[in-house]
Amino acid sequence: xxxxxxxxxxxxxxxSLPIDRMLDANKALLDDPETKFVIVxxxxxxxxxxxxxxxANGADATFVCGCAIGDCHYRTGNLMIRERLEGKRNPxxxxxxxxxxxxxxxxxxxxxxxxLEALAQFKAGLEPKPVPQEG
Amino acid sequence: xxxxxLRLTKSLTVSFEKVVNFLTTQEQNPLYFHGALPLYxxxxxxxxxxxxxxxxxxxxxxxWSSVNYISALPTPGDPINLAGGIPYGAVVRGIHRWGxxxxxxxxxxxxxxxYFTDRHRSWRWLPWITGVGLLLFVLFxxxxxxxxxxxxxxxxxxxxxxxxxxxxxVIGGALSAFLVGGEGITDYTLTRFLFFHVGGAVxxxxxxxxxxxxxxxxxxxxxxxxxxxxxxxxxxAAGTLPAINITHELLLKYGSDPRxxxxxxxxxxxxxxxxxxxxxxxxxxxxxxxxxxxxxxxxVTWSWLILGGSTVLLCVAPFYPxxxxxxxxxxxxxxxxxxxxxxxDCPFEAITMVERAPGxxxxxxxxxxxxxxxxxxxxxxxxxxxxxxxxELHSKTLEADLMALVKKGA
Numbered sequence: 001x002x003x004x005x006x007x008x009x010x011x012x013x014x015x016s017l018p019i020d021r022m023l024d025a026n027k028a029l030l031d032d033p034e035t036k037f038v039i040v041x042x043x044x045x046x047x048x049x050x051x052x053x054x055x056a057n058g059a060d061a062t063f064v065c066g067c068a069i070g071d072c073h074y075r076t077g078n079l080m081i082r083e084r085l086e087g088k089r090n091p092x093x094x095x096x097x098x099x100x101x102x103x104x105x106x107x108x109x110x111x112x113x114x115x116l117e118a119l120a121q122f123k124a125g126l127e128p129k130p131v132p133q134e135g
Numbered sequence: 136x137x138x139x140x141l142r143l144t145k146s147l148t149v150s151f152e153k154v155v156n157f158l159t160t161q162e163q164n165p166l167y168f169h170g171a172l173p174l175y176x177x178x179x180x181x182x183x184x185x186x187x188x189x190x191x192x193x194x195x196x197x198x199w200s201s202v203n204y205i206s207a208l209p210t211p212g213d214p215i216n217l218a219g220g221i222p223y224g225a226v227v228r229g230i231h232r233w234g235x236x237x238x239x240x241x242x243x244x245x246x247x248x249x250y251f252t253d254r255h256r257s258w259r260w261l262p263w264i265t266g267v268g269l270l271l272f273v274l275f276x277x278x279x280x281x282x283x284x285x286x287x288x289x290x291x292x293x294x295x296x297x298x299x300x301x302x303x304x305v306i307g308g309a310l311s312a313f314l315v316g317g318e319g320i321t322d323y324t325l326t327r328f329l330f331f332h333v334g335g336a337v338x339x340x341x342x343x344x345x346x347x348x349x350x351x352x353x354x355x356x357x358x359x360x361x362x363x364x365x366x367x368x369x370x371x372a373a374g375t376l377p378a379i380n381i382t383h384e385l386l387l388k389y390g391s392d393p394r395x396x397x398x399x400x401x402x403x404x405x406x407x408x409x410x411x412x413x414x415x416x417x418x419x420x421x422x423x424x425x426x427x428x429x430x431x432x433x434x435v436t437w438s439w440l441i442l443g444g445s446t447v448l449l450c451v452a453p454f455y456p457x458x459x460x461x462x463x464x465x466x467x468x469x470x471x472x473x474x475x476x477x478x479x480d481c482p483f484e485a486i487t488m489v490e491r492a493p494g495x496x497x498x499x500x501x502x503x504x505x506x507x508x509x510x511x512x513x514x515x516x517x518x519x520x521x522x523x524x525x526x527e528l529h530s531k532t533l534e535a536d537l538m539a540l541v542k543k544g545a
Contacts, residue, residue: 045512070167
């Protein structure tokens, strides 16, 4: 495996993904060492400021991963963080934050593959776009 | 061991729902709205029930024929009924009848979904216990509905229930008399049954309020596709399998009437009740009449033990196994500005805003009611001032975790 180029920080609800089987000792994702997890009891515990802090301190992107919408173990945690990141509920994500670098995934503990696919798509969006040539 | 069982049921439930998600998409998965389903079906029962109530006559001699009149079917010896009936009455009765079956099915679905995903314990005891009450009331209201038809089956149920009550020491006889409103069955008995049925339904609303009281923004409406699908199922059942009164006697007499001939396959009620004449066995409705199936098959004592025992088991379920409960949210008094965000976002209504002492800097302070706290940390996410924390996962710890990861990657 090549040396990781980027750092992507995921705030992951301990009830969404099967975390025990997905991480190495450094909390990096086995399938994708660029991605590292901070584990929280519920995605609703994540503050937008925490995600802003991740970006400000050297992370190339950050995301939150919670239970499937409608199936939060604590009823509304995933809805709360989604609304906060969408700017619909206080405290909100700062409007100056680059939205391309802030992701949200809502998956069940059987959706490991689906999550990895969505993560790959999210990372593809981070690639610098070629500047269109005028002429 | 028991925890392992709960983990297994959760895993199986999620696997099953993954299949449903594939079929319906995550947004429309009816299993993600399982709590809203019984309430949704309940509205059907309320509205169809009000319509039926307008034509129902709670007397011994007219109850059965008034139900027949609603279904627009002729009753021997009843000239009014021969003249006509309620347009689409059979369909409304069908909605009420099949809606009742749907009610029990979705209520049980809700109960098992909650239990299998381990969402019935600890701080959720109140919704669970009131849910057990709701289940019993749904059973009670459904059963009393079968009595109102006042056919041979209804009479059988009354006698069997009195038999069941008589098996109880001390209070048995009184309960038995209370059921029918006196020593014997009279017109007052049916008035009483009508009260049981309607009064029970009103009590369900009261219990639903208690069921919701500790839930922030309970989900009360299923997804749109589920709404239409359920509506479609109930209407389809009501339109094709009307719950009508047809007896063999009627069939013989009016078999040439196409209205009867067409429906003959779906016999829903028996012959009118005749007090003193008990049929040997009844057609058991799987969702509501299992207690009577039990009485007939295992006897009164065992029936009480099984029914009482399962109710007791349901009532103790939320208190076992016990969790550590070491991570209950704590408010940091010096930092709390009384902004109410945590109290608004707490999914279990565990945080209340309390007035601070006169002369203090801020007007209010958040107070956590420990027994209601789920230790989820949503309040921590809601607080812009870092004034509420989980003792075992301080937001400083989270920040430190984050910094360590960012540095390692850099």
